Amino acid sequence: MSHFKHLFSPLRLRNTEIRNRILSTGHQTYLAEDGIPGERMAAYHEARARGGAGLIIVESARFHETSLTDAPDLVATDERCIAGYRSVADAVHRHGGKVFGQLSHAGRVSKRVRGGLRDIAYAPSAVPDHRFHTMPREMPTDLVQELVVACGAAAGRFAEARLDGVELVASHGLLFAQFLNPATNQRSDRYGGSRENRIRFLAECLAAVRASVGPELVVGMRISVEEVEQDGLDAAEVIAVCKQLAAARALDYVNATIGSMSGLGGSIHVVPPMDHATAYVAPKAATLRAAVGLPLFVAGRINQPQIAEEVLAAGQADMCGMTRAMISDADMPRKAQAGQLDDIRACIGCNQACIGHFHLGYSISCIQNPISGREHVLRPIPRAATRRTVLIAGGGPAGMKAAVEAASRGHRVILCEASRRLGGQALLAQALPERAEFGGLVTNLEHELKCLAVEIRLGTRVDRALVEALSVDVVIVATGAVPFQPEIEADESSHIVQAWDVLQGTAQARGRVLVADWRCDWVGMGMAEKLVREGHHVRLAVNGPHAGFNLQMYLRDSWIGRLHGLGVEVIPYARIFGVDGSTTYLTHIVSGAAIVCEDVDTVVLATGHTAVTTLEHALIGWDGQTILVGDCVSPRTAEEAIYEGFLAGRGL
Numbered sequence: 084m085s086h087f088k089h090l091f092s093p094l095r096l097r098n099t100e101i102r103n104r105i106l107s108t109g110h111q112t113y114l115a116e117d118g119i120p121g122e123r124m125a126a127y128h129e130a131r132a133r134g135g136a137g138l139i140i141v142e143s144a145r146f147h148e149t150s151l152t153d154a155p156d157l158v159a160t161d162e163r164c165i166a167g168y169r170s171v172a173d174a175v176h177r178h179g180g181k182v183f184g185q186l187s188h189a190g191r192v193s194k195r196v197r198g199g200l201r202d203i204a205y206a207p208s209a210v211p212d213h214r215f216h217t218m219p220r221e222m223p224t225d226l227v228q229e230l231v232v233a234c235g236a237a238a239g240r241f242a243e244a245r246l247d248g249v250e251l252v253a254s255h256g257l258l259f260a261q262f263l264n265p266a267t268n269q270r271s272d273r274y275g276g277s278r279e280n281r282i283r284f285l286a287e288c289l290a291a292v293r294a295s296v297g298p299e300l301v302v303g304m305r306i307s308v309e310e311v312e313q314d315g316l317d318a319a320e321v322i323a324v325c326k327q328l329a330a331a332r333a334l335d336y337v338n339a340t341i342g343s344m345s346g347l348g349g350s351i352h353v354v355p356p357m358d359h360a361t362a363y364v365a366p367k368a369a370t371l372r373a374a375v376g377l378p379l380f381v382a383g384r385i386n387q388p389q390i391a392e393e394v395l396a397a398g399q400a401d402m403c404g405m406t407r408a409m410i411s412d413a414d415m416p417r418k419a420q421a422g423q424l425d426d427i428r429a430c431i432g433c434n435q436a437c438i439g440h441f442h443l444g445y446s447i448s449c450i451q452n453p454i455s456g457r458e459h460v461l462r463p464i465p466r467a468a469t470r471r472t473v474l475i476a477g478g479g480p481a482g483m484k485a486a487v488e489a490a491s492r493g494h495r496v497i498l499c500e501a502s503r504r505l506g507g508q509a510l511l512a513q514a515l516p517e518r519a520e521f522g523g524l525v526t527n528l529e530h531e532l533k534c535l536a537v538e539i540r541l542g543t544r545v546d547r548a549l550v551e552a553l554s555v556d557v558v559i560v561a562t563g564a565v566p567f568q569p570e571i572e573a574d575e576s577s578h579i580v581q582a583w584d585v586l587q588g589t590a591q592a593r594g595r596v597l598v599a600d601w602r603c604d605w606v607g608m609g610m611a612e613k614l615v616r617e618g619h620h621v622r623l624a625v626n627g628p629h630a631g632f633n634l635q636m637y638l639r640d641s642w643i644g645r646l647h648g649l650g651v652e653v654i655p656y657a658r659i660f661g662v663d664g665s666t667t668y669l670t671h672i673v674s675g676a677a678i679v680c681e682d683v684d685t686v687v688l689a690t691g692h693t694a695v696t697t698l699e700h701a702l703i704g705w706d707g708q709t710i711l712v713g714d715c716v717s718p719r720t721a722e723e724a725i726y727e728g729f730l731a732g733r734g735l
């Protein structure tokens with residue numbers, strides 16, 4: 084008997100029964116190979132189906148020439164895609180899951196780069212977007228009609244590939260939404276003007292899809308309950324549109340989300356970071372569900388089965404999008420059904436390796452789960468033939484992950500941490516405002532260590548004598564990093580402290596503060612927010628074009644908005660070089676000109692880290708195996724630390 088009565092009840096859409104209410108929403112993975120699904124994508128979705136997902140919606144495919152770009156997106160414009168989709172369908176069906184395909188067109192919301200050049204972006208009208216700075220060209224009417232035909236044809240290919248359904252992406256300010264929206268649809272033909280006309284393109288595409296796929300397949304639509312942008316669709320208009328389509332029996336379900344990609348503010352909601360409340364879209368989805376009367380899916384920070392169960396039990400939705408929850412732990416549904424809730428590696432909403440990789444142009448993964456997105460190469464491996472004793476020096480994310488993997492391989496593992504707590508820099512990150520969830524990374528790893536009975540020695544600094552005394556076979560050095568102290572000209576009256584020390588309470592900021600941020604990531608922004616919330620006047624001087632330059636953009640933009648609201652003054656392109664009493668001297672990193680900041684009582688340094696190499700050097704000449712992982716090799720982020728720890732442990 085499942086702990087989750089609603090979550091594990093089946094849902095019937097037409098003749099398709101979905102085994103539970105857990106959905107992996109369409110999300111770009113950059114796992115496509117030459118524009119079609121291949122082994123990588125099939126392995127990725129198969130892992131989620133094997134883990135118990137009820138429904139997987141494969142990421143959106145381009146259905147017309149006018150939406151193709153250089154990006155490695157799926158393309159469903161010809162028959163080439165059918166075999167690839169079939170391999171995904173077979174992989175998902177093998178494990179009892181259902182799978183839909185998704186079709187989209189970006190319209191104005193794209194840079195539309197082809198061959199390195201910006202190609203023409205077609206949209207309902209020549210209305211610019213605010214994220215990609217694209218001024219589109221108005222689609223001629225015959226092109227609109229050509230798209231309708233292309234949409235139906237692409238859906239027909241999904242049917243041939245034995246998918247169970249088709250979803251059109253009318254969410255996030257993309258082309259279908261641009262037609263629906265009077266602010267972006269200023270046409271005077273039959274596709275613009277009245278609401279009835281603005282709906283026509285979407286309605287004709289849905290009809291073309293139905294005509295292509297026949298009566299058996301499920302046909303649905305994703306839509307933002309509101310776009311949260313200046314010229315975005317509002318909730319009333321979205322409800323009216325959905326009601327009209329429902330009345331016309333054009334849809335089997337509505338998949339609700341929020342936000343728009345047409346501006347930086349609305350984009351945050353596309354993959355909301357950890358500063359957004361869990362399930363925050365569900366109440367708005369409930370309004371849509373009540374008004375429209377169709378089965379309704381919802382997504383948006385539903386990262387735990389308990390939360391999904393609450394959404395379903397409250398009647399806010401019929402299915403929950405739990406995409407990142409399954410990027411972080413593909414087996415989440417199976418574990419939830421078995422009541423193994425503590426075993427679930429919960430997503431922490433960091434956005435770093437899933438959407439973060441995608442925005443950098445790489446295949447998605449997860450900072451906590453290096454296998455994610457790499458299923459095709461990181462296949463399960465058997466236990467080691469020989470049991471070895473492995474000493475791990477350092478209980479930060481790198482050392483913890485190495486310990487988990489080495490113990491999983493059957494080795495005896497001793498994990499030593501010099502401080503009194505496991506977690507390393509993740510403990511500092513979680514102490515910042517709106518970052519508490521980052522600590523989930525530590526909680527998840529601690530639980531895995533406990534399950535594997537890893538011997539943990541806190542308050543134990545590893546040196547060569549200890550290594551030799553324990554007679555270990557392998558030492559994994561994960562000793563991390565300490566704050567880097569740049570050379571700064573400063574007089575004795577200057578009050579300069581390290582961000583780490585302020586966070587740990589071993590140093591205090593007083594009065595008016597300047598945060599010198601070299602890394603342009605969470606440390607500087609987090610310190611600025613913490614101190615301004617504590618009542619300090621705060622300036623944030625960043626060694627880059629803007630604050631959070633090295634953070635995933637949705638996380639960054641949400642944070643920038645908050646800092647602006649709190650009155651933090653951001654000084655871009657600035658590197659600290661001197662402090663003289665209450666005057667701080669910065670250099671403009673491009674022009675070289677001085678930037679002088681008066682009335683600074685405290686300078687807080689967020690100037691990066693330097694590797695701790697003491698043990699590495701002490702072990703030179705030791706005859707066991709030494710492996711270095713994480714920041715002690717070169718200070719980077721938690722993702723690299725965990726990845727290297729994972730590989731080190733797995734390789735033993």
Ligand code: SF4
Nearest residue numbers: 430433434437449450
């Ligand atoms: Fe969640 Fe972060 Fe993993 Fe993305 S990278 S799935 S946000 S834990």
